[in-house]
Amino acid sequence: MALPRSEDGLVLMWSGGKDAMLALDVLHSQSPRRVGALLTTVTADEERVTMHGTPLSLVERQADALNVPLHVMRVPPQPPNEVYEARLEAALTPLLENGFSTVVAGDLFLDDVRAYREALIESVGATALFPLWGRDTTWLAQRFSTRGYRAVVTAVDTTQLDSSFVGRTYDDSFLEDLPDAVDPCGEKGAFHTFVSDGPPFAASVPVAETGRDTTGRIHTVRLRATGEEA
Structure with a gap:
């Protein structure tokens, strides 16, 4: 099925956790732009969100409750960087081809994590956006x-x-x-x-x-x- 066309759309890297939710919350409260797609990474063997352990079925229910289309990227357990990067490019490419231009992440203050994610997102032709960056975590x-x-x-x-x-x-x-x-x-x-x-x-x-x-x-x-x- 063809993906819906988005004009300057936002893709939110979605774990189902509070930081991803806060990124959506802060963005939607302070900007006219809206998230048009969620991208979740799960392990291919168990279909659970990486690091979080949440089953994909629950994340699917979240997406339905938020009324935002969910896209799933599957990786092996503890994938090497080159595998993760290739899978992310494959997951983002069809979204970019349909007008999505910005990838949103809920990173807070770890400079090395942001630098890696930013370089990776930009390498596939998208812009990285960090709406929570530098905000007081309390x-x-x-x-x-x-x-x-x-x-x-x-x-x-x-x-x-x-x-x-x-x-x-x-x-x-x-x-x-x-x-x-x-x-x-x-x-x-x-x-x-x-x-x-x-x-x-x-x-x-x-x-x-x-x-x-x-x-x-x-x-x-x-x-x-x-x-x-x-």
Whole structure:
């Protein structure tokens, strides 16, 4: 099926987590431009969002609730840079051919991550946009809460944060319990989230826990939509 034509459209790199949602929120509140496509990266073996561990089926429900088309990029587990870069070019090319010109990312303050992403996006002929860049992360965490978003912590890097934080709701209590060394938005990879509700959602995506993966450095919670069979 042919992709819809977009004039100067925005593609948002979409993990399903709070930073991607905040990028959409801040952009839509401060600019007339609108996100016309979401691009999610999942591992080809498990169909789960890389790093976050969220099943693709939940991200599809998010996209439906946001009424934004979802495009999926599949990669092997822990792909080398050249594989990731080739897959990203293949995923972005048809979007660029249909008028999308800007790729939005929710990066916050890590210069090396931004530099790599910016160079990669520009190499395929697109412009990179970072609407959250340099903003105070405490303010962003508070905005997420006061705007009425809801999220669950899907993954924790146990070298930075105790595994007891995985599966918790991302709320004021969670933020109060974070060690001082951990950024409230988890920008250094201490934790990742899945957003289940918020102002742009036509319907919430309530989730239930079906188990946990606690082997290795990254501990994750396995989620399914409430009402689905485990």
